[in-house]
Amino acid sequence: MEQMKYNLEKRFLHGGDYNPDQWLDYPEVLQKDLALMDKAKANTFSLGIFAWSTLEPEEGVFHFEWLDKMIDDIAQNGGNVILATPSGARPAWMSQKYPEVLRTNGQREKMRHGGRHNHCFSSPIYREKVARINRKLAERYHDHPALLMWHISNEYSGECHCDLCQENFRQWVKRKYQTLDAVNQAWWGPFWSHTITDWSQIESPSPIGEMQVHGLNLDWRRFVTDQTIDFYEHEIKDIRSLSPNVPITTNFMADTYDLIPFQSLDYGKFAQHVDIISWDCYPAWHNDWETTADLASKVGFINDQYRSLKQQPFLIMESTPSGVNWHDVNKTKRPGMHMLSSMQFLAHGSDSNLYFQWRKSRGSSEKFHGAVVDHDNDENNRVFKDVAEVGNALEHIKEIKGKNKEAKVAIVYDWDNNWALNDAQGFGLQSKRYPQTLQEHYRYFWQNDIAVDVITPTQDFSTYDLVIVPMLYLITEDTMTKLQDYTKNGGTLVATYLTGYVNETDLAYLNGWPQALQDLFGIAVKETDALYPKQSNKLAFAGASFEVQDYCSILDNHDAEVLATYEEDFYAQSPSVTKHPFGAGTAYYIGARTKADFLGVFYDQIIGTLGLANPWVKQGHPAVSVQQRGSNHYFVMNFSEESQEICVASEGIDLIKKESTMQEIQLAPYEVKVIRTTDV
Ligand SMILES: [Zn+2]
Known part of the structure; x- marks a missing residue:
C-alpha cells in the first residue's frame, strides 16, 4: 500500500458521518454545510452509509450524480471521503420483491421490512445485490482523489436463523467436526438425550428450542462471527481488486454503559480482516452512578483493547459532540468535556475524532442525536464552538498522528471465554461480570499512568513483562502451554479465581484442576465458593485485612508461597493468594474477588519489583x-x-x-x- 492517500494524510481525521442524501431537497442546507465544515476545521466525511434507497431507488436504476457532486465539493474543500457500502439498510422494493433477504429471528419468525441491520447474511440474492452496488461504487470512485478509505456496511451485528443460515451452520459444524460422533462428544450428546443421528438435526440455538447445550451455543457464536466475516469478505471482494491502495475498515462497537467489548462478534478474529480498526465510542459522561475518573478508566480500557487488536493506531469512527439519543438520559457534555474526551481518544492511539453525526436529521429516530450542526443550522452555539476548538487543537498536535503506544503490561480478554462464562450455570449467575473484572484490574494501571495492552490469548505474550489473565474459565491446551512458556521464559503472570474449568468446546476438565495449571501455579483449585451479594469474606495480606466478595476459591497448596489467607468461614486460614516461581518467571494466583484496595497493594508490589512505574x-x-x-x-x-x-x-x-x-x-x-x- 505504498503512497496510499491514507498514509499521506498528515492531519488527524476530524469530521464524521454525513447524510446529504437526507437533504437533497434542501440545496441551501448542503451549501451551508460546506461553509460550516471549514469553520469546524472538519476534514473527513463518511458518506453513503444508509443511502441505498437514494443510490438505487428502483431495482437496477442507479443515481450517483448527487454523490459525485458531494464528493467533488468535499474534495474542493480540501477534505477526505470515507465511502461506505450501503448494506446496513436496504430499500423497501428489495424486501418486497425478495423476502428471502429479510432476517429470521431466534424464534424462527421472519422479520418485516424496517429498521436497519436486519438482513440475512446467507441470502444469495442479498449478497448479489450488495456485490452489485459495491462494485458500482468501486468502479465509479476508486480513483477519486478524495477517497481516503472504505467503510464497509455499518456496525455489523445480529444473526439470522432462516433455513439458508441453518444449512450454512450445518456445513460449518461438518467442516469443524467431520463426524457426527465428534459432534456428539464435543456437545456432550447423551445429556438430556441430545445425541444427534443426522446432520439435519443440527439447528441454531432458539428460545423455543435448544438453549442448554453449551457446546452448541459456543459453536453458534463462533459461526455467527465467521459468517459475518464471510459476508464482509464478500462485500470487499471487488472493492479490494479495484482499489488495492485504499484501506478498508468497518466500524466496531462496545456494549452497555460499562463500554465492555462488543459481545456478539469475536473482534479478535474480525480484526485480522480489516486494514484499520475503527469503532464507535459513546461514554455516558456526567452520569449519576460513577465518577468521571471511573468512567474515563473504562474508556481507556476499551480504546486500549481495540488499539491492541492490531497493535497500531485506530480510528474513532463515531462519537458525539454532545449527547446521544439512546441512553436512558441523554445528557450533553459540560464545558471542557468535549476537548478532554476527544483528546483521550487520541491519547490511547486514535488517529481521528469523527462524529456521528455531522448534521442532525430532521425526522425519525436520530433527529435529536448529538451532531456538529444542530437544527438551528448555525455555528453560533456552544456545541459547534467546542467542535471547532477541537478541530483547531488537532491541527496544533498533528505531529502525534501515526505514533503508536508501547506497553509492558497486558490484560488478556477472550470472546470465547466470555460466551462460555455467560452460559455457565453455576457460580453466581449475576455476578460473573467478566469484562468488568478486567476493567477493575486495568483501573490500577490507568490510575498509575502505566500503559496497558488488552490482548487476546492468540496474540504474542512474549513482549510483556506482566500478563494478567483474570477469569479464564475456558482455557485451551494451547493457551495453558503458552502461559507456561511465557512464565518459564521470565514473564510475570497473574491469574484469578474461575480460571481453568472448561476446554475449547466447553467440556469440563477431568481429574482435577488441569495439571499444566497446577504445575504453573504450584496449587490446585479444589472448590469455588460463590457468595450472595450481601456476604463477604476477608483475606489477610501484607499485614492488613481486605474484604473479598462474590467468589472464593479454596486452594490446595503444593509448593507455592502463600501471600494471603482467608480470615473467615470454614476455609479460614487456608491460602487465597499465592506466588510460585516457574522457570525464570513467577506465577501469581488470586483466589478471591478482591476490591481496588487489595489490587492497589498487590500491584504496587509487582510494579515495584518489575520496575514498571511510569518514569515520567x-x-x-x-x-x-x-x-x-x-x-x-x-x-x-x-x-x-x-x-x-x-x-x-x-x-x-x-x-x-x-x-x-x-x-x-x-x-x-x-x-x-x-x-x-x-x-x-
Ligand atoms: Zn438467514
Whole structure:
C-alpha cells in the first residue's frame, strides 16, 4: 500500500458521518454545510452509509450524480471521503420483491421490512445485490482523489436463523467436526438425550428450542462471527481488486454503559480482516452512578483493547459532540468535556475524532442525536464552538498522528471465554461480570499512568513483562502451554479465581484442576465458593485485612508461597493468594474477588519489583491520566471536577495552547494538556 492517500494524510481525521442524501431537497442546507465544515476545521466525511434507497431507488436504476457532486465539493474543500457500502439498510422494493433477504429471528419468525441491520447474511440474492452496488461504487470512485478509505456496511451485528443460515451452520459444524460422533462428544450428546443421528438435526440455538447445550451455543457464536466475516469478505471482494491502495475498515462497537467489548462478534478474529480498526465510542459522561475518573478508566480500557487488536493506531469512527439519543438520559457534555474526551481518544492511539453525526436529521429516530450542526443550522452555539476548538487543537498536535503506544503490561480478554462464562450455570449467575473484572484490574494501571495492552490469548505474550489473565474459565491446551512458556521464559503472570474449568468446546476438565495449571501455579483449585451479594469474606495480606466478595476459591497448596489467607468461614486460614516461581518467571494466583484496595497493594508490589512505574510521572493523581504516544508526547488529562496538580520528570510545551510547561503541572477541572517534552 505504498503512497496510499491514507498514509499521506498528515492531519488527524476530524469530521464524521454525513447524510446529504437526507437533504437533497434542501440545496441551501448542503451549501451551508460546506461553509460550516471549514469553520469546524472538519476534514473527513463518511458518506453513503444508509443511502441505498437514494443510490438505487428502483431495482437496477442507479443515481450517483448527487454523490459525485458531494464528493467533488468535499474534495474542493480540501477534505477526505470515507465511502461506505450501503448494506446496513436496504430499500423497501428489495424486501418486497425478495423476502428471502429479510432476517429470521431466534424464534424462527421472519422479520418485516424496517429498521436497519436486519438482513440475512446467507441470502444469495442479498449478497448479489450488495456485490452489485459495491462494485458500482468501486468502479465509479476508486480513483477519486478524495477517497481516503472504505467503510464497509455499518456496525455489523445480529444473526439470522432462516433455513439458508441453518444449512450454512450445518456445513460449518461438518467442516469443524467431520463426524457426527465428534459432534456428539464435543456437545456432550447423551445429556438430556441430545445425541444427534443426522446432520439435519443440527439447528441454531432458539428460545423455543435448544438453549442448554453449551457446546452448541459456543459453536453458534463462533459461526455467527465467521459468517459475518464471510459476508464482509464478500462485500470487499471487488472493492479490494479495484482499489488495492485504499484501506478498508468497518466500524466496531462496545456494549452497555460499562463500554465492555462488543459481545456478539469475536473482534479478535474480525480484526485480522480489516486494514484499520475503527469503532464507535459513546461514554455516558456526567452520569449519576460513577465518577468521571471511573468512567474515563473504562474508556481507556476499551480504546486500549481495540488499539491492541492490531497493535497500531485506530480510528474513532463515531462519537458525539454532545449527547446521544439512546441512553436512558441523554445528557450533553459540560464545558471542557468535549476537548478532554476527544483528546483521550487520541491519547490511547486514535488517529481521528469523527462524529456521528455531522448534521442532525430532521425526522425519525436520530433527529435529536448529538451532531456538529444542530437544527438551528448555525455555528453560533456552544456545541459547534467546542467542535471547532477541537478541530483547531488537532491541527496544533498533528505531529502525534501515526505514533503508536508501547506497553509492558497486558490484560488478556477472550470472546470465547466470555460466551462460555455467560452460559455457565453455576457460580453466581449475576455476578460473573467478566469484562468488568478486567476493567477493575486495568483501573490500577490507568490510575498509575502505566500503559496497558488488552490482548487476546492468540496474540504474542512474549513482549510483556506482566500478563494478567483474570477469569479464564475456558482455557485451551494451547493457551495453558503458552502461559507456561511465557512464565518459564521470565514473564510475570497473574491469574484469578474461575480460571481453568472448561476446554475449547466447553467440556469440563477431568481429574482435577488441569495439571499444566497446577504445575504453573504450584496449587490446585479444589472448590469455588460463590457468595450472595450481601456476604463477604476477608483475606489477610501484607499485614492488613481486605474484604473479598462474590467468589472464593479454596486452594490446595503444593509448593507455592502463600501471600494471603482467608480470615473467615470454614476455609479460614487456608491460602487465597499465592506466588510460585516457574522457570525464570513467577506465577501469581488470586483466589478471591478482591476490591481496588487489595489490587492497589498487590500491584504496587509487582510494579515495584518489575520496575514498571511510569518514569515520567513523579507525583501523579488517580483522577489525572497521563498517556504517552511515541517517545516524547504526553497527554495529561484531568478527569475530575476539581483542579489538580501533578509533577513530572521534564519540562515541555503544551502543543494545544503553545505554552511552556514546568515539572509541576496545574490542571483546571477537565483540563487537558498535550505536552511535547523538551529533553529529547
Ligand atoms: Zn438467514
